[in-house]
Amino acid sequence: MNASDRxxxxxxxxxxxxxYVGTSPKAIQQRAGVGQGSMYHHFQGKPDLAAAALRRxxxxxRALNERTLGGPGSVYERIAACLxxxxxxxxxxxxxxxxxxxxxxxxxxxxxxVEETFDWLVARLAxxxxxxxxxxxxxxxxxxxxxxxxxxxxxxxxxxLARAADSAEPFHQAVRGALALLLxxxxxxxx
Amino acid sequence: MNASDRxxxxxxxxxxxxxYVGTSPKAIQQRAGVGQGSMYHHFQGKPDLAAAALRRxxxxxRALNERTLGGPGSVYERIAACLxxxxxxxxxxxxxxxxxxxxxxxxxxxxxxVEETFDWLVARLAxxxxxxxxxxxxxxxxxxxxxxxxxxxxxxxxxxLARAADSAEPFHQAVRGALALLLxxxxxxxx
DNA sequence: GTCTATAAGTAGATAGAC
DNA sequence: GTCTATCTACTTATAGAC
Numbered sequence: 001m002n003a004s005d006r007x008x009x010x011x012x013x014x015x016x017x018x019x020y021v022g023t024s025p026k027a028i029q030q031r032a033g034v035g036q037g038s039m040y041h042h043f044q045g046k047p048d049l050a051a052a053a054l055r056r057x058x059x060x061x062r063a064l065n066e067r068t069l070g071g072p073g074s075v076y077e078r079i080a081a082c083l084x085x086x087x088x089x090x091x092x093x094x095x096x097x098x099x100x101x102x103x104x105x106x107x108x109x110x111x112x113x114v115e116e117t118f119d120w121l122v123a124r125l126a127x128x129x130x131x132x133x134x135x136x137x138x139x140x141x142x143x144x145x146x147x148x149x150x151x152x153x154x155x156x157x158x159x160x161l162a163r164a165a166d167s168a169e170p171f172h173q174a175v176r177g178a179l180a181l182l183l184x185x186x187x188x189x190x191x
Numbered sequence: 192m193n194a195s196d197r198x199x200x201x202x203x204x205x206x207x208x209x210x211y212v213g214t215s216p217k218a219i220q221q222r223a224g225v226g227q228g229s230m231y232h233h234f235q236g237k238p239d240l241a242a243a244a245l246r247r248x249x250x251x252x253r254a255l256n257e258r259t260l261g262g263p264g265s266v267y268e269r270i271a272a273c274l275x276x277x278x279x280x281x282x283x284x285x286x287x288x289x290x291x292x293x294x295x296x297x298x299x300x301x302x303x304x305v306e307e308t309f310d311w312l313v314a315r316l317a318x319x320x321x322x323x324x325x326x327x328x329x330x331x332x333x334x335x336x337x338x339x340x341x342x343x344x345x346x347x348x349x350x351x352l353a354r355a356a357d358s359a360e361p362f363h364q365a366v367r368g369a370l371a372l373l374l375x376x377x378x379x380x381x382x
Numbered sequence: 383g384t385c386t387a388t389a390a391g392t393a394g395a396t397a398g399a400c
Numbered sequence: 401g402t403c404t405a406t407c408t409a410c411t412t413a414t415a416g417a418c
Contacts, residue, residue, distance in 0.1 A: 003401080003402085017293060018212070018293055019210070019212065019291065019292075021209070021210065021212050021213040022212040022213075022292075022293070024392075024393055024394075025393075025394060025395080026392075026393075026394085034402085035401095035402055035403055035404085036395090036402090036403080036404085037401080037402050037403050037404080038401065038402050038403080040394095040395075040396080041401055041402070042401085045394075045395070046393090046394070046395090092291065095355075096348075096351045096355070097291050098355075099351045099352075099354040099355040100210065100283060100288050100291045100351070100354065101210075101213075102208060102209055102213070105354055105355075105357060111355070111357065114355045115355050115356050115357070117355075118352055118355050118356065118361070119356075122352075122361075141371060142367065142368060142371030142372075143364075143367075143368075145364060146364045146365070146367045146368035146371060147368045147371065147372065148368070149349075149352060149361050149364040149365040149368050150345050150364075150365045150366075150367075150368030150369045150371075150372060151368075152348065152352060152365075153344065153345045153346075153347075153348030153349045153351070153352055153361075153365035153368075153369075154341050154344045154345055154348055155344075155348065156344075156347065156348030156351040156352065157287075157343065157344030157345055157346065157347030157348030157349070157351070158340075158344045158348070160287045160290045160291070160344070160347040160348070160351075161290075161309055161313075161340060161343060161344055161347065163290040163291065163296055164286075164287070164289075164290040164296075164302070164305045164306050164308075164309050165306050165309065165310075166296060166302065166306070170309070170313075170340050170344075173334075173336060173337045173340040173341075174337070174340040174341045174343075174344040175341075176333065176334075176337045176341075177333060177334075177337035177338045177339070177340050177341030177342075178341045178344075178372075180332060180333030180337060180338065180341075181333075181338065181341060181369075181372035181373065181375065181376070182372065183375075184372060184374075184375025184376060185372070185375060194383080194384085215410075215411060215412080216411075216412060216413080217410075217411075217412085225384090226384055226385055226386085227384090227385080227386085227413090228383080228384050228385050228386080229383065229384050229385085231412095231413075231414080232383055232384070233383085236412075236413070237411095237412070237413090
């Protein structure tokens with residue numbers, strides 16, 4: 001792997017672990033095993049490198065979610081598979097984490113990948129719910145986009161609760177609670 | 192107001208805006224209008240001051256939620272009042288935000304107020320749901336604690352989605368979605 | 383209690399040699 | 401392309417005077 005790719009990968013990891021403010025060029029270089037001059041040759045500076053790293057993380061995140069959402073099963077099963085997929089819960093969400101950083105939110109180049117990832121995920125879930133309504137699996141009700149936002153929020157909030165408790169348990173409880181609530185939207189109510 | 196209180200208040204604001212890593216003693220002193228020596232006289236250092244600020248924020252957050260959860264109305268109405276209460280959505284949650292900070296999570300003194308706030312809120316909501324089941328307002332189903340975790344996660348995740356979009360709208364959509372899902376738990380299903 | 387001085391270390395680069 | 405040197409500003413204090 002070349003220096004540029006190693007730099008991007010190290011930046012992805014550090015942004016995930018320490019956020020944008022907490023990530024220094026020096027730390028990136030050390031983890032990548034790359035010198036100062038090399039980094040500034042390939043990238044204009046920290047914001048430029050962070051933008052590249054975030055675009056790549058966003059792409060990976062989208063592929064990861066599509067694997068379950070586009071998989072086999074009923075709409076409910078696919079949503080459950082997505083929410084319940086294996087995660088390193090205590091590490092938090094590498095995309096959602098960036099939303100807390102004021103410098104990321106303030107800089108369009110940095111915020112764009114974050115916003116687009118959530119836009120995509122919400123739209124994908126809303127589309128699935130509508131598909132489930134069309135097929136008779138789900139009953140009509142609240143706007144699909146609102147239910148989708150709530151589901152994505154449960155995941156993101158689940159990460160927050162887990163890190164606050166230093167335990168993955170609150171995340172899993174929140175997901176089970178959300179799936180129980182979603183059951184109430186099925187056309188045939190399970191008893 | 193004395194120097195100590197001004198320092199705590201400034202720290203609360205800065206932790207909310209910029210997080211623990213992003214908040215420097217210098218910035219705290221300047222906002223508080225207090226000199227270096229004064230700060231180190233009243234507090235041992237940044238962690239000590241941050242711990243005091245977080246304990247105070249946690250207390251305020253709890254009082255704020257109790258105002259709606261302990262208010263008038265049915266259980267559903269009180270939960271809806273809590274989720275829908277006025278918020279400065281784009282500023283995020285001053286407690287939940289801290290969960291992203293590795294130095295906060297790693298330091299028990301700093302993490303404790305965060306964990307305790309969520310523990311209290313989840314327990315309060317779970318208690319309300321059980322109360323609603325006992326009175327016949329809610330139907331039995333998933334463990335109340337799981338539903339409560341999901342509701343708190345929706346709020347925390349809603350903040351994340353709002354900041355990612357630089358708009359309060361995703362937060363409000365997520366809350367509406369969550370309340371629609373919660374309606375499915377009422378004993379008398381509204382049509 | 384509050385102030386100023388000092389200090390070792392880091393942040394985030396730029397310059398120029400190789 | 402990569403390396404080392406250099407630089408200004410900030411971080412997080414400690415020391416000691418007032």
